Amino acid sequence: MSEIIKLDKLTRKFGSMTAVKDVSFGVEKGSIFGFLGPNGSGKSTVIRMLCGLLEPTSGDAWLDGASVRENSERIKGNIGYMSQSFSLYRDLTVQENLAFYGKIYGLRRERLRKRIEESMELSGITSKRKQLSGTLSGGWKQRLALACSMLHEPGIIFLDEPTAGIDPVARRDLWELLFQLSKEGVTLFVTTHYMDEAERCTHIGYIFLSELMVCGKPAELKILPEVTPAGTVWLEASSDRITQALSLIKKAPGVLDATIFGESIHIRAREGFGEREAARALEAGGVSLESFRAVKPSLEDVFVSLTRERLKARGAA
Amino acid sequence: MNFLTTFSAIVFKEALHLRRDPVTLVVTIAIPIFQLIVFGYAIDMEVKNIPTAVFDADRRAGSRELIAALANTEYFDFKENASSEAELREAIVSGRARVGIHIPPDFTAGALNGSGSSFQALVDGSDSTVAMQAVNVVNSVGLMQSVKQMGRVDIEKLPVDARPRVLFNPDLKSANFFVPGLVGLIMQIVTVFLTAFAVVREKENGTIETLLATPLSRGGLMLGKLVPYAFVGFFEICVVLTLMRFVFGVRVNGDIGLLLLMCFVFLFTALGLGLLISTAAKNQAQAMQMALLVMLPSVLLSGFVFPRESMPAIIYYFSFLIPLTYFIEILRGIILRGADLSSLWSQALALAVYGAAILSLSTLRFSKKLS
Ligand SMILES: Nc1ncnc2c1ncn2[C@@H]1O[C@H](COP(=O)(O)OP(=O)(O)O)[C@@H](O)[C@H]1O
Ligand SMILES: [Mg+2]
Numbered sequence: 262m263s264e265i266i267k268l269d270k271l272t273r274k275f276g277s278m279t280a281v282k283d284v285s286f287g288v289e290k291g292s293i294f295g296f297l298g299p300n301g302s303g304k305s306t307v308i309r310m311l312c313g314l315l316e317p318t319s320g321d322a323w324l325d326g327a328s329v330r331e332n333s334e335r336i337k338g339n340i341g342y343m344s345q346s347f348s349l350y351r352d353l354t355v356q357e358n359l360a361f362y363g364k365i366y367g368l369r370r371e372r373l374r375k376r377i378e379e380s381m382e383l384s385g386i387t388s389k390r391k392q393l394s395g396t397l398s399g400g401w402k403q404r405l406a407l408a409c410s411m412l413h414e415p416g417i418i419f420l421d422e423p424t425a426g427i428d429p430v431a432r433r434d435l436w437e438l439l440f441q442l443s444k445e446g447v448t449l450f451v452t453t454h455y456m457d458e459a460e461r462c463t464h465i466g467y468i469f470l471s472e473l474m475v476c477g478k479p480a481e482l483k484i485l486p487e488v489t490p491a492g493t494v495w496l497e498a499s500s501d502r503i504t505q506a507l508s509l510i511k512k513a514p515g516v517l518d519a520t521i522f523g524e525s526i527h528i529r530a531r532e533g534f535g536e537r538e539a540a541r542a543l544e545a546g547g548v549s550l551e552s553f554r555a556v557k558p559s560l561e562d563v564f565v566s567l568t569r570e571r572l573k574a575r576g577a578a
Numbered sequence: 579m580n581f582l583t584t585f586s587a588i589v590f591k592e593a594l595h596l597r598r599d600p601v602t603l604v605v606t607i608a609i610p611i612f613q614l615i616v617f618g619y620a621i622d623m624e625v626k627n628i629p630t631a632v633f634d635a636d637r638r639a640g641s642r643e644l645i646a647a648l649a650n651t652e653y654f655d656f657k658e659n660a661s662s663e664a665e666l667r668e669a670i671v672s673g674r675a676r677v678g679i680h681i682p683p684d685f686t687a688g689a690l691n692g693s694g695s696s697f698q699a700l701v702d703g704s705d706s707t708v709a710m711q712a713v714n715v716v717n718s719v720g721l722m723q724s725v726k727q728m729g730r731v732d733i734e735k736l737p738v739d740a741r742p743r744v745l746f747n748p749d750l751k752s753a754n755f756f757v758p759g760l761v762g763l764i765m766q767i768v769t770v771f772l773t774a775f776a777v778v779r780e781k782e783n784g785t786i787e788t789l790l791a792t793p794l795s796r797g798g799l800m801l802g803k804l805v806p807y808a809f810v811g812f813f814e815i816c817v818v819l820t821l822m823r824f825v826f827g828v829r830v831n832g833d834i835g836l837l838l839l840m841c842f843v844f845l846f847t848a849l850g851l852g853l854l855i856s857t858a859a860k861n862q863a864q865a866m867q868m869a870l871l872v873m874l875p876s877v878l879l880s881g882f883v884f885p886r887e888s889m890p891a892i893i894y895y896f897s898f899l900i901p902l903t904y905f906i907e908i909l910r911g912i913i914l915r916g917a918d919l920s921s922l923w924s925q926a927l928a929l930a931v932y933g934a935a936i937l938s939l940s941t942l943r944f945s946k947k948l949s
Contacts, residue, residue, distance in 0.1 A: 312791045314948050334793055334946075342791035348784045350591070352598045361594075364587035365792045367580075393598075409788070 265290040265417060265448050266311065270320035273306050279471050280306040283320065286466055286476040288450060293443050295462030296452045297564065303471045304452040305345055308419050311450070312342045324417060338366065341410030341418040345425070345452075347402045351395025355386055355405050358394055359412060366413035376412055383438060384408040400431035407435065417448045424453060436461060456561045467564055474567045483557045488566045492532050493517065497556045498539055499525040506548050513542035520565070525552075527562055584795040588802025592776075596806060606772065606810065610764045610818050617764075618757050618826055628712055631658040631675035633666040640686030644697060644723060648679065653715045666700065676702045677712050689727050757826045758909040759882045761818050765841075766848050766876055766902045768814060772807040773852030774869040777944065778859045790946055800941045804849045811845040812838075822913075831916030840912065840926060844905040847933030851901065854940040876902045904929045 264287035273281040281303040288294045298304050309315040311322055313333030322329045324336045349358045359380060363373045381387040384404040389397060394405055403423055410418050420439075424432045436458070439449055443463075451462065459465055459479070466476040475482055482488070489495060500506035507526055510519045515534035520527050528539075536553040543550050558566070596603055630648075634641050648654050658675055660666040669675040678700035688695030699716040703709045780786040819837070822828045830837060851872065859865035877883065879893060880902040886894055897903050904925040911917035911925075919926065 309948065313946075314787065314790050316947055337791060337793040340791070342788060344784075344787045344791075346784055346787075348787040348789075350595070350785055351783075353591070353594055357591075357594055361587055361591045362788075362792070364590060365584060365789075365794055367583045406788075 263290050264288060266294075266322070266324055266450065268307075268311075268320070268322040271307065271310060271317055271322050272319045273303075273310060273315060274318045281310070281468075282471040284468065284473045285320075286473060288448060288464065290448055291443060291446050292463040293439060293449045293451065293461070295459045295465045296450060296468065297454075297459055297465060298452075298468035300454075302468045304468060305421050307468070308342075308421050308450065308452065312340060312419055313337055314342075338413075339416050341413070341415040343403075343406045343410040343418070343420045343423055345421040347394075347406060349394050349402075349406060349409060352393060354391050354393055355381070355397070355408075356390040358405065359409060362409050363412050368413060376414070380408040380412050383411070383441070385434060400427040403427055403431065403435065407438065411442065411447075415447070417450065418442065420449065420451045422452050422454070424455065424458065432458075456559070459560050465560070467567065469564075469568055469571060474571065475563075479560055482560065482563050485563065485567075487570055488558050488563050494530055494532055494534070495556050495558045495562065496528040496530060496534070496539070496553065497522070497525050498528060498553045499551045500543060500548055501551060502548050505546060506543055506550075509542050509546045509548060510539065513538060516542075520562075522559060522561070527556070527559065529558075529562070529566070580793065581795045581798040584798025585802045585805075587794075588799055589805055592803060592806040596810070603810070606768060607814055607817070610768050610814050611821060613764050613767075614757075614760060614818055614821055615825065617760055618822075626652055627655040628653055628676045628708060629657050629674065630654040630677040630679065631660050631666055631669040632656055632679040632681070633660040633663060634679075634681045635683040636681050636685040638686035640689050640695065641681045641697075644681065644685070644719075645679070647719050647723060648716070651715055651719065653711065654679075670700055670702050676705075676708055677716075754828050754914060755910070757822050757828050758913045759880075759906050761815070761822055762844075762902055762906045762909050763877060763880070763882050764818065765811065765815055765844070766905070767873055769807070769811045769845055769848040770852040770855070770869050770872060772811065773804060773849045774855045774859075774865045775862050776803045776807075776853060777856035778862055778865045782861050787948070790948065794946075796941050796944050796946065800853055800937060800944065804846065804853060804937070807849055808842070808845050811849065812842060815841045815845070828913065830913050832912035833918060836919060837909075837912045840905070840908045840922075840929075843926065843929050843933060844901065844908075847901045847929055847936060850933050850936035850940060854936055854943065857940045857943045876900050879903070881906050898928075901929060901932055904932070 266288035268287070269285050270283045271281060271285070272279065272283055284303075284307060296304050296307070306315065310317050311324065311329060313329055313336055317330060325339065327336050329336060350361070353361065356377060359377045360373065363376060368376055378387075381390060384407050386401060386404045386408055389401055389405075394402065397405060407420070407423065410420070424435055427435075439451070440461075443449055451458075453459065462479065464476070464478055465482060467474045467482075475485065498506070498510065503521060503524070503526065507519055507521060510516055510526060510528060513534075515531045515538060516528055517531065518529045528534075536550070539553055540550040632645060634645065645656065649656055654677060658669055660669055660678070663680060666678040666680055670678050680698040680700065682695075682697065685695045685697060697720070699712070701709045701712045701716075777786075780789060816838075819830075819841075823830065852869070855865050855868045855872070859868055875896075879886070879889070879897040880900050881897065882902070886897050886903070889897065907925050908922050908929070911922050
C-alpha cells in the first residue's frame with residue numbers, strides 16, 4: 262500500500278518550547294489513522310502543520326507527494342479539516358456555511374447544490390439546514406463541521422477530536438460515517454482521547470511529550486515486546502466487589518501493576534502468577550474470584566506501559 | 579481563477595453577515611447622518627452677535643453715532659451698560675461680554691474741535707476667531723467714523739471704495755466651506771471602522787482556522803471583504819450628500835457624476851486602510867485603538883480645520899499621507915468651485931494610487947499561516 266501521508270522528522274517550536282519533536286511516520290491510503298496522546302502532547306500542532314496552517318520549524322511532511330513546506334497551497338484543495346474547536350460562522354445557517362465553503366472550494370451551481378445535499382444527508386443534519394449554526398448543540402456542531410470538511414470530496418480528511426464532548430449516540434453515528442468514508446477510499450486522520458475509538462482505527466500513532474512513541478496497527482502494538490517484556494504476562498480477573506479486589510490484587514506478590522478495565526481487572530504480573538495465586542490474594546480479604554484468564558494487553562495497557570517506560574528512562578537519564 | 583472564486587464566495591458570506599445583523603447596519607448608516615447634523619450646526623464659524631458691553635462716559639451725539647454704527651454691523655450685540663472702567667473690565671472677565679467699548683468723556687468734543695478723539699475696544703482674546711473678527715470690525719468702523727469727521731460732511735461713500743469679492747462662496751457662509759469637509763471626515767471615520775474588524779474578527783472568533791485550511795486567494799479575500807462595505811459606504815455618502823444639499827443648503831457646483839466617482843475612489847482607499855489595520859491587529863480592541871489613532875491626524879491635519887498652507891513643513895508633508903487630505907480638496911473643489919477633473923486629477927490620482935498601495939500592502943501582510 263502506498264503512503265498518502267508521510268512525515269519526516271517534523272518539528273515545531275513555539276519560542277523555546279518544542280511542541281512537536283522529530284515526528285516521523287506514514288499513513289496508508291484509505292486507512293483510518295488514530296492519532297492519540299494526552300492533552301498538550303502536540304496532536305493539534307501536527308495536524309495544523311499537515312494542513313498548511315503552521316510552518317514546520319524543521320523536517321517536512323508530504324501529502325500525496327506534495328511537501329507542506331513548499332506546496333501547502335496545492336495540498337489545501339484536496340484536504341478537509343475539522344478543527345478541534347468549532348470554527349464555522351455562528352451567524353450563518355447550516356446551509357449557508359456549507360454554501361460558503363463549497364464556493365471557496367470552487368463548487369458551482371448544480372454540483373454545489375448536490376454536494377450540499379449529500380453532505381447534509383451523510384452527516385444527518387438535513388433537518389437543521391435553516392438553523393443558525395451558533396445555536397446548534399455540541400453534537401450538531403460537530404456534524405456540521407464534518408459535513409463542511411467533506412463537502413469538496415477531499416482525498417484526506419483531518420479530524421481534530423471530532424467526538425470530544427458529544428453524546429454516545431452522536432459518537433456512534435460519527436464513527437459509522439467515518440467507516441463509510443474510509444470504504445470510499447478517503448484517508449482519515451483522527452485524533453481522540455477515547456480508547457474504544459482507538460480500537461476502531463485501522464492504524465494508530467501514539468504521541469507523548471511531543472515525541473512519537475509508537476505507530477502501527479492495533480494488533481501489532483499489543484504484541485510489542487516493550488509492552489510485554491520477557492517474564493511477564495497480562496491477565497484478566499473479575500469479581501463482584503471489584504474495587505476491593507483491585508486493591509488486594511495490587512498488593513499480591515508477583516503482581517507488577519493492575520487497573521480496572523471495564524467490568525474486570527487487567528493485571529500485569531510476573532510469569533508464574535496464576536489463578537491460584539490470585540484467588541488466594543482475594544480470599545485474604547474475603548473477596549471471591551469469579552473468573553480468571555490470560556489476555557492480550559488492551560491499547561490502554563499498551564499506552565500506559567509505554568508512557569511509564571519512557572518516564573522511567575527519562576528519570577534514569 | 580482562484581481569485582474570482584474566493585472573491586465571490588467572500589462577498590456572498592460578508593453580505594450574509596450584513597443581512598444577519600441589521601442593527602449594526604442601521605447604526606452604521608445612522609451615525610454619519612447624526613454626526614453631520616449635529617456637527618454641521620454646532621460648528622458654525624460665522625461670528626455674529628458678539629455680546630458687548632459699553633462704558634459711555636461721553637453720552638453725546640458723537641458717542642451715540644459710534645455705538646449705532648457698531649451695532650449696525652450686526653457683529654456686536656450691546657447687552658450691558660457699564661458705569662465705570664472697572665465695571666466694563668469685570669463684564670469681560672466674568673464672561674458676560676466678549677468685547678468692551680470704552681468711550682471717554684471728550685469723545686464728541688475732540689471730534690468737533692479737531693483735536694482728535696479716541697475710543698477703546700477691549701477684546702477678549704480667549705477665542706481667537708471671535709477676537710480677530712471683533713478687532714477687524716472695530717477698526718473698520720473707527721476708520722469710517724474718522725473719514726466722516728475729516729470731511730465734516732455726511733458722506734455715504736468712502737473716497738476709495740475697496741470691494742473685495744469672494745468667489746464661489748459669495749455670502750462667506752461657513753457652512754459652504756465647512757460642510758463638504760465634514761462630509762469627508764465623517765465618511766473616513768465610518769468607513770475605516772467598517773473594515774477595521776473584518777479580518778481580526780475572524781482571528782478572534784477562531785473562524786480563521788477553517789478558512790486558512792482552504793485554498794483561498796489572499797487578494798480575493800481582501801477585495802471580497804471590501805466590496806460589500808463599499809456599497810454600504812456608497813449608500814451612506816449619497817445620504818450624507820443629500821443632507822448637505824437640502825439641510826445645509828450647500829449646492830454642488832460641479833459635476834455630480836464626477837463627485838460620486840471620486841467618492842467611490844475614496845471609499846476604496848479608506849476601506850483599504852481599515853483592512854490594513856485589521857490584518858495588523860491581533861484582536862478587535864487593538865484594531866479599535868489603531869482606527870482611533872488614524873482618526874486624530876485626519877481631523878487635525880487634513881485641512882479640515884486648519885489650512886494646510888500654514889502648517890510647518892514637516893506636518894505639511896505628513897498631511898499627504900492622509901487620504902482625507904486629497905478627498906477634502908476634491909470635495910471642496912467640485913462642490914464649491916465647480917472644478918472638473920482637469921484641475922483635480924493630481925488629487926484623484928494620488929487617492930487611487932494610495933488606495934491600490936494600501937490594498938496590496940494589506941494583502942501581502944495577510945499571512946495564510948497561523949501565528
Ligand atoms: N500557537 C501556540 N503558541 C504557543 N504554544 C502553543 C501554540 N499552540 C500549541 N502550543 C503548545 O504546544 C503544545 C502542544 O499543543 P497541542 O498541539 O494543541 O496539543 P494537543 O492537541 O495534543 O492537546 C501545548 O503545550 C501547547 O500549549
Ligand atoms: Mg488538540
